[in-house]
Amino acid sequence: MNRISRGVVTSVACAAFAAVSFAPISLAQSTSGSSSTAKEQWIHVRVESTEDKGETVRVNVPVEMAEKVLPAINKDNLRNGKVHIDSAHMDDVDFRALLDAVRTSKDGEYVTVQSRENDVRVAKNNGYLYVYVTEKPSAKSTAKSETGKPNSAKVSKVEVKVPMKVVDALFSAGKDELDIVAALRALSANGDTELVNVKDSENTVRVWIDSRNVAD
Amino acid sequence: MLIIAKIALGFGATLAAGGVYVFHEGVINVDVDEFRPGGSHVHVWVPATAVSLGMRVVPRHHLEHAASQVQPFLPVLREIAKELKRYPNAKFVEVKDATDYVFIGTVDGKIRIDAVSDNETVHLRIPVETVEDVADRLEADAPTI
Numbered sequence: 266m267n268r269i270s271r272g273v274v275t276s277v278a279c280a281a282f283a284a285v286s287f288a289p290i291s292l293a294q295s296t297s298g299s300s301s302t303a304k305e306q307w308i309h310v311r312v313e314s315t316e317d318k319g320e321t322v323r324v325n326v327p328v329e330m331a332e333k334v335l336p337a338i339n340k341d342n343l344r345n346g347k348v349h350i351d352s353a354h355m356d357d358v359d360f361r362a363l364l365d366a367v368r369t370s371k372d373g374e375y376v377t378v379q380s381r382e383n384d385v386r387v388a389k390n391n392g393y394l395y396v397y398v399t400e401k402p403s404a405k406s407t408a409k410s411e412t413g414k415p416n417s418a419k420v421s422k423v424e425v426k427v428p429m430k431v432v433d434a435l436f437s438a439g440k441d442e443l444d445i446v447a448a449l450r451a452l453s454a455n456g457d458t459e460l461v462n463v464k465d466s467e468n469t470v471r472v473w474i475d476s477r478n479v480a481d
Numbered sequence: 482m483l484i485i486a487k488i489a490l491g492f493g494a495t496l497a498a499g500g501v502y503v504f505h506e507g508v509i510n511v512d513v514d515e516f517r518p519g520g521s522h523v524h525v526w527v528p529a530t531a532v533s534l535g536m537r538v539v540p541r542h543h544l545e546h547a548a549s550q551v552q553p554f555l556p557v558l559r560e561i562a563k564e565l566k567r568y569p570n571a572k573f574v575e576v577k578d579a580t581d582y583v584f585i586g587t588v589d590g591k592i593r594i595d596a597v598s599d600n601e602t603v604h605l606r607i608p609v610e611t612v613e614d615v616a617d618r619l620e621a622d623a624p625t626i
Contacts, residue, residue: 318578325572330564337556478571
């Protein structure tokens with residue numbers, strides 16, 4: 266009897282030891298799990314293609330993770346979270362003056378280009394910069410259309426919506442630099458936003474930011 | 482009789498404690514299957530502790546050589562590992578089409594990479610802690626400028 270009770274005590278002690286040894290891992294996991302459920306922003310990219318195999322691509326990246334990891338990457342033009350732009354491409358245009366002019370201007374449509382191939386619109390509204398590009402079907406394919414009307418299925422539309430604060434943050438570094446990390450911070454602070462939407466007959470591309478950790 | 486029981490008990494307890502220690506960092510799991518004649522089938526389960534311990538016993542000059550080669554990527558690796566710990570269950574990349582499937586994410590604190598196609602499947606599970614350990618260890622052995 267004594268031996269049995271001693272065996273039971275030893276078994277219980279072993280089990281307790283095992284439980285205590287594993288506890289830090291499970292505790293750490295549950296703590297870190299709860300930290301990721303806090304209100305934090307994720308950038309989502311979703312590409313859906315109806316071509317051949319019907320490919321779907323989903324990318325979800327926590328903004329905070331991107332903010333931390335980007336400065337650690339030092340490769341080519343990307344240094345410390347900033348992209349260096351060759352000054353040869355920046356000399357002709359004073360982006361800061363241009364940006365300042367857009368920021369201080371009233372809301373409205375700044376650029377409208379209409380041509381046979383494309384319609385382009387650039388506008389500012391409620392602190393957001395909008396770029397709309399509609400690519401029309403080529404003259405050749407329009408001519409082939411049976412009805413004689415423009416072939417709407419071949420029209421591709423690009424919509425870009427960027428908060429002005431993000432644009433400001435992007436150009437907040439030196440003259441020839443784009444501060445990606447600052448832009449990400451501004452983007453995160455801005456809340457849920459649909460950034461890019463591209464649609465054509467075969468592909469849909471969406472880039473947006475929200476507090477959910479999975480794409481819908 | 483009693484002495485044998487005591488020895489058995491001690492042995493069992495040591496074995497249990499050893500098991501707990503060996504597996505407390507989790508298990509690295511690599512599965513590769515090639516679906517073709519003569520294709521390779523690799524299934525490896527390694528306690529993550531073995532990697533940490535292994536890096537401590539590898540001759541220093543070998544580790545220095547490896548560290549010098551991956552040195553530019555170590556800050557990124559360490560930063561990613563540190564951040565991944567905050568997302569124990571997350572889908573980062575998912576690509577699907579009629580025949581192929583790719584998944585990169587974390588499941589229960591492990592990095593999970595799956596690539597499935599008609600020709601081959603690859604499944605990889607690595608505890609995030611292990612990646613951080615390896616990055617730290619290599620960084621400590623990387624030659625300083």
